[in-house]
Amino acid sequence: MTGAEALARATRRLNAAGVPDAPRDARRLLAHALRVDPGRLTLVLPEPLTEAAAAKLDAALVRRAAREPVSHITGRRAFYGRDFRVTSDVLDPRPETETLIAVALSGPFSRVLDLGTGSGCILLTLLAERPGATGIGTDVSAPALEVARENARRLVGIERAAFFEADWYPPRPERFDLIVSNPPYIAAHEMAGLAPELAHEPRGALTDGADGLSCYRAIAAGAPAHLAPEGRLLVETGAGQAGDVAAILRGSGLDILGVHPDLDGRGRVVEAGCGATLS
Known part of the structure; x- marks a missing residue:
């Protein structure tokens, strides 16, 4: 059986299983089996x-x-032009989160805090794009932090990125000129309607088990004590949440500097600063 024949059979098999975008996934899985870059698959x-x-x-x-994500099968997920190691212990990097990266890179920063770092894709992308910057990633999941450390060793060097097991803010007092987060924002009642693939990702990285906003309340409460003068806080939000999240941040004494849309025009990233330090 040639690769072309295998690809056709794989596509039919995934289509029969109801897998969305079966031809794309079949190509990625065949490339994985052949240990070639997907872009070179046609050649073989x-x-x-x-x-x-x-x-x-x-x-x-x-x-x-069985609707396991392709990234969990291959162990890799592309994000902002780089491949990240992923497992079932971390949330898959999403294209929508690249909006947060773009907003972060639109301003200066040298010291970054990534709250709920997961695979480390946000923190490590920012450090890779700004070679002089350093940062910290926190997460409540020890297995997730091991994935992040592995990605750090491969992409930026572990000396530029430190990781701590913590419930949002790190144990040692420090101020940062950039704080970023893509927290769990799916409300508990929305979980049943999600795609089957999401059952393979850590539930705690998807939902707060409540109204989808409790993590923003925790982030907002700690932000003023951890933002440096003229520092920025950037949080990713779910569909229709930007207004509520902005109100939560404002209620903690933060100034809303902007709400930034993703490629679909939805308010995706809320940008805030600490009024006490901006004056």
Whole structure:
């Protein structure tokens, strides 16, 4: 069986399982089985598959048909032009979060705090884009922090990124000129309607188990004590939440500096600063 034949069969199999965008996923899984970059897959499609590659593809298709995310099968997810190691212990990086990166990079910063860092994709992308910057990532999940440390070693060097197990803010007092977060923002009552793939991601990274806003309240409460003069706080929000989140941040004494839309025009990132330090 050639690669082309395997690709056609894989696509049919995923389509039959009801997997969205089956042709794309079939290509990614075949590339993974062949250990080639997906962009080079076309070059090797005429070649016959080895038994090992065919077995690896079959195992991957079984997992994807069960709606396990492709990133968990391959162990990698692309974000802002870089590949990040991901597992079932961390939230997959989302394209929407690149809006937060763009807003962060629109201003100066040298010391970053990433609250609920997960895979570390936000913190490490910002440090990679600003070689002189350093930062800290916090998370309540020890397994997630191990994934973040692995990504840090590969992408920026562990000396530029430190990680702490903490419920939002780090244990030692310090001020940052940039605080970022993509917290759990799905309300508990919305969880049942989510795509099956999300059942493979950590529930605590998706929902606060309440109204979807409690994490913003915790972040807002600690922000004034951790923002440096003229520092910025950037938080990603879910659909329709930007106004509520802005009100929460304002209620903690923060000034709202902007609400930034994603590519679909939805308010995605709320930007705030501490009025006491901006005056």
